[in-house]
Amino acid sequence: MQNRPLSHVRVLDFGHYLAGPLAGMMLADLGAEVIRIDPPGGPRWKDPAFDMLSRGKRALTLDLKSAAGRDTALDLVRRADVVIENFRPGVMERLGLGPEALRQANADIISLSLPGFASTDPEFAGLAAWEAVIAARTGQFTDMGLNRRLMGINPSFTPLGLASAYGAAFGAMSVLFALAARDRTGGDHIEVPLASALLEGLVYNCEQVEDYPDRYKSPRELELERRAREGLPNDLSFAELSEFLDPFYRTYTCADGRGFYIVSCSIVNHPQRVLQVLGLGDLLKELPDFDVYVDKADWPADWALRSYPVGARDRQRLSEAMKAAFLTRPSHEWEALFGAAKAPATAQRSTAEWLADPHALASGLVVELDDPRHGRIRQMGNVAWLADDPGTMIKIAGPKPDDVRGDLSCILEEPPRTSSGGQGKGGWLDGLKVLDLTNVIAGPTIGSTLARFGAQVTLVQPVRPSVDPWNAVVFGLHAQRGKESILLDLHSGAGQEALWRMVAEADVITMNGTDQQRASLGLTESRLNEINPRLILVQLDAWGGPRRGPKSDHLGYDDLAQAATGVMTRFGGGPETPEEHAHFGTIDALTGYCACVALGAALERLRVTGKGGIARASLAAAGEMIQAQFMYDFEGRPAFDEPSGRAARGWGPFYRCYTAADGWMFVAAPTERETALARVPELSDLVGCEADLEAELCNRFAKRPVAHWTHAFAGSSTGITPLGSLHGTRNAGLQLESEGTIDICKATFRAVRHDRHPMGRWVDLVAPNAVRPGKAGITIPGPAPKYGQDTRKILARLGYNDTDIQGMIDAGATAESWSEKYLPE
CATH class of the missing domain: 3.30.1540.10 (formyl-coa transferase, domain 3)
Incomplete structure (x- = not known):
């Protein structure tokens, strides 16, 4: 379908398994022409989930190890805009398709690499980075939330592909921002290590505040501290735990x-x-x-x-x-x-x-299509979309089983893409003016993410706070970084006037709220178009989809999206024991990133057509995205039998947490399986074992330290890593802000101790290093402002004089602070 946001964009998708194909699906869902490149014999991952990720794509089989296959690939690159791959570091170079080769074929190509760990990381670059290996090393399985800690359960396995979901969102976002800036900056190579994306997505679990006041600690946190202080075990039952909620x-x-x-x-x-x-x-x-x-x-x-x-x-x-x-x-x-x-x-x-919920189906959060393999199938809808895009609800199944694998001779007859000539430096979003009307986590994540790419973000909050300091200040330490802050009473005439002056100057407005809430602010599509037809409004909410549904105007938060879409019942082990999926902001942060993807599509459409509009995302859609491997259903579907509950350790003997002699480790051999055992003398006798292989491996692995097993399986596609913790990963990559330049380009993991923070306490936060462009600049945003600290400066910039500003303050239409202290104690 023509006239869609990305209908002029061609993407070559070399991705396999989850992250790369998911990024490609996000672009295809926004109208891009996506060509999936398969190896001889077809895709490596033959699963209904991969068929879903292939929707809207064409397919071509190429033997990239042959000269003819490589030459065909380079011919396609000359006629493409984007290349996506998620091989291990060095694979594309060995195939003759590394960043330099791509750039020689097409100087304007935007190439996206999604390795498990940073290609420049001397410690982790060579590790076989299966999804669970990334999660285990980063710390996703360790201390999975307050519930599990109080019950004494550690580690906790979860089958959710958080690293791939966060990485795909960062990847799709960065590709679109790079495309929109290509006339100025030219082509670029972007690396998004999935482990770096995972740590950023779980930033609120890594945050550490010096002398954190007790008033912000939950009953569960205080109980953990009491038990540690008194030497008591963490052994609560699920029923006992509930009373601490x-x-x-x-x-x-x-x-x-x-x-x-x-x-x-x-x-x-x-x-x-x-x-x-x-x-x-x-x-x-x-x-x-x-x-x-x-x-x-x-x-x-x-x-x-x-x-x-x-x-x-x-x-x-x-x-x-x-x-x-x-x-x-x-x-x-x-x-x-x-x-x-x-x-x-x-x-x-x-x-x-x-997947059968009436609201999910009515709203387009879940879509139905006819699949050549599976018949009528329900699956996740768009995770990012534009409100006026006519093709959002139209989903086309992936290539048929008997497809000729894409006769693309018509594409190869096209002339190569014309170079833009862009060679500029700076961030992709330099000069973009963003008016931020959001609160809590998901909405503010949009602005703080845009700030790293050069956007100027002005945060507007009410004169009297509607959110307590825990949500506004503690979470805002990360979510509000890089912004300036003004307080306005939008129920007053003077506050409204100031708001609309800011709207008139803005390129982008962000808000988290329902359509009803947007209308109550007067941010209707018609009014925004009257002020500036190029203006883009980015809106996220809890239950919104491309269409209206019975719950579209219901309110909600991260944990509610977990509950509604099935995350909590899976993690807890069933409907009788649902548990929040451990980490603060699991869906919140991802929704903010998905909203950035929608904005990226809107910016690219704006570049081509001059038309603004409304870019959308929702918590429920992001809740589906973290479950992408399971988010489909059809008649005859195999049971939803993925690992769940408190006893889960993995998918089976070849993809599981094990105890080594010196601690926990994760072993991932999902493709090699018994072949991997055959190469290790201490384990070779287990090949063809008719006994309980999982129990046998538990006994064997417990006899030697992790380093022994890592060495024993080295040089293969089997991945072994000790289980890290989020706090340990943060601390190992910590740099002091006071020391000057923060290195975010080499190591997979990097965190910053803001040791000169205006609240008077140091705070540790994950550095913004998930997106690593080859050319474009990345800004490490400064500390989150004290709410209202820039009120006078912003009003003066809008044309108000000192007398006007003081009158507005005296009348309560604006203010300079919510509290005497940055963080009330």
Whole structure:
């Protein structure tokens, strides 16, 4: 279909398994012509998930080890815009298709490499980087959240391909930003190590604040500290653990037996809405509510309704009252009532249930198509889209089994692409003015990501905070980096006037909210087009899709998308024991990156057509993306039997966490399997073993240290790595900001200690090094501003004089601070 955002872009997809094909699918879903390059014998990964990732693509079989195959590939490069590959470092060079060879064929080509670890990393570059090897080494399986730590469970295996999901989003985003800037900067080679992307995606679990105040610690964190202090074991049962969960941040059982998850803390009015919906409004008269942007020593009570967590005095009685209330109705009734009341909550579902959910289907979050292999199939929809793109809902299955593998002679007859002549330096987004109207994590991630590529980001927040300091300040330490900050009352005439002055100057506006919330701000498509037809609005929400559905205007957060799309029931082991997937921001950060992909498509369309518009992403869509391997269903589909629950250690004997003599390690031999065992003397007798091979390997591996097994399997496609931890990975790559230049180009992992932070405490944050262009510049954003610190400067830039500004401050239309301290204690 022509006239789609990327219909003029041609992509050569050399990707295999998950990350590369997923990045290619994202571009194909936005209208790009994607040509999948297969080896003789067809794709390496023969799975329905790979068929889904191949939708909308054409296929060509090439033997890249032959001169003819390589020459054909280079001929295609001369007529393409983008090349994607996710081989191990050095493979493309050995095939004669490395970055230099691609650039000689086409000076304007944008090439994307998605290795497991950085190609320049002397320690990890050669490691066989299977998805779980990346996760294990980075620390994804270790200390998987407060629940598992209190239950004494470590490690915790999860089958979710987080590294590939984050890497694909970073990759697609960077390709599109590079394309939009190509007239100025020319072609570029971009490397996105999946392990680097994973660490960035889990940044909120790596964040460390000096002398972190107790007021921001949850009951679970305080219980962990108490047990460590008193020498007690972490051995809570799942039922015991539940009583440490906040009443407004946990799962309840409904009359139909289904779990119902609410995440309604930290936001002004959300707990009140929950209690009103449940018929417990009378309790509100007894519960404290006051400004929490002061030190806890000045609080009139030990907690407030607008701040997480609920105090110990009221936690149990609130939980008991809410448990009883939920038992009076079935989950579907509560879901409708909570949605209408704008109280964030959802029923717990499995992935299979989500794929058949009426809202998922109506909204286009799940699409149906006719597949030549599997018949009528339901699968994940777009994870990034433009609101007015007519082709978003149209999905075409991948190449047929008997396809001639793509007769592309018509393409080879085209003239080579004409060079843009761009040779400039700087960031891809230099000069782009972004107006940021977002809060919490997912929305602010957009602006902080754009800032690293050179965008100028102005953050607008309300005069009176609607979010508590935990969400706004603690999470904002990362999500608000690189921005300037102004406080405005958008309910006032003066605040509205200032906002629209900023809108008139902006190139991009970002917001997280539903269509209803966007309309209430006056950010309608028609009004934005009147002000500036080139303006792009980037919008993300919880349940939005390319079409409207019954839950499109329901509110939600990361954990709710986990609950609705099946992540929590899988991780917890079933509907009776759903658990949050361990890490803060698992979906939040990814949604922000997907919104950047949508923006990249909008910028490329703007470059070609001069037309702006609305770029979209949602938490639910990102929740599908982290489950891409399982996000499909059809008649006769094999069972959803992927590893789940607290006892999961892997997929089986050849892809599993094992205990070595000196600690945990991960062993990945999914293709070699018994062939790998045959090469190791201590294990060769297990080939053809009729006993429990997993148990036998557990016994053998426990006798030698990790280093022994790493050496024993070296030089093969079997990957072995010790299990790292997120904090250990962060600390090993830590550099001090005060020392000057931060090296983000060589090592896979890099973190920064902001030891001169304006809050008066140092803070450790993951460095922005997932995207590594060969030419374009990357900026390490400065510390997040204290909210409102730039109010006067921004208003002056908008044309207000000192008298005007002081009058606006006196009238409450604007302000310079939420609190005396950067971080109230």
